[in-house]
Amino acid sequence: MSNSIEHDYIHENVVNLVKDNMINDEKICDLSDFFKIFADSTRVKILFALSKSEMCVYDLAKVIGSSQSAVSHQLRILRNTKLVKTARKGKEIFYSLLDNHILTIINQGLEHVEE
């Protein structure tokens, strides 16, 4: 009996089994794109800060120690990916987290990082 090797170069049944259970490519890309949002420290800082309180852009820049422009650029990404929502109050635009699911993901990551 051979040692689980079916062909001279791959284990065909394992490959087929796993292939059949793979999620489709589009969903995988959506998923990695989603994690890409959290793959930048400025964006994570923004999201973490917003989990404490809604804030205007200038406040956010102060809190995370970054420029208004840099923060605004990242906020656009967070807006486009539906992670934050905005509410204009006069001249200022207040940003807040769209839902608390986001905080769950951050905390999950923190658990791993903190061991």
Next chain:
Amino acid sequence: MSNSIEHDYIHENVVNLVKDNMINDEKICDLSDFFKIFADSTRVKILFALSKSEMCVYDLAKVIGSSQSAVSHQLRILRNTKLVKTARKGKEIFYSLLDNHILTIINQGLEHVEE
């Protein structure tokens, strides 16, 4: 009474409050670095595939439709970040997930992507 604006340009108490509750920069960087691992579709495919079965490099390449070299390069990253472990069996090296915590994070992300 002013409309919650303390200074002529920022809301100082909100800024201070949030600042006091921020996690430190190093931890934020660790966190974004951690998410960076999941921010690539090849790596997510590898991790998802390994959640179904341990596999050798060649099998993995077949399953995810990528080259041996590309997979090997990504596997090194996953090894270095302690997400996968290896076990040599003769000529082949079998990779598997180091712990199932990783799958939890992927599933959490999938929930968000799938709405």
Next chain:
DNA sequence: ATAATATATGTTCATATATTCATATGTTTA
């Protein structure tokens, strides 16, 4: 209407990252 303020955006630059190709390393078999 004009000035002042708050935010957004286009462009450029530097850097990071993934893939490919060629080759090296390590393991088994003849």
Next chain:
DNA sequence: TAAACATATGAATATATGAACATATATTAT
């Protein structure tokens, strides 16, 4: 020991991405 196989790795290239700077847009106050 030589050949065959499985995996790893270095170098080169292409692409993606974040920050900075300058400027545009939108809102309010005078």
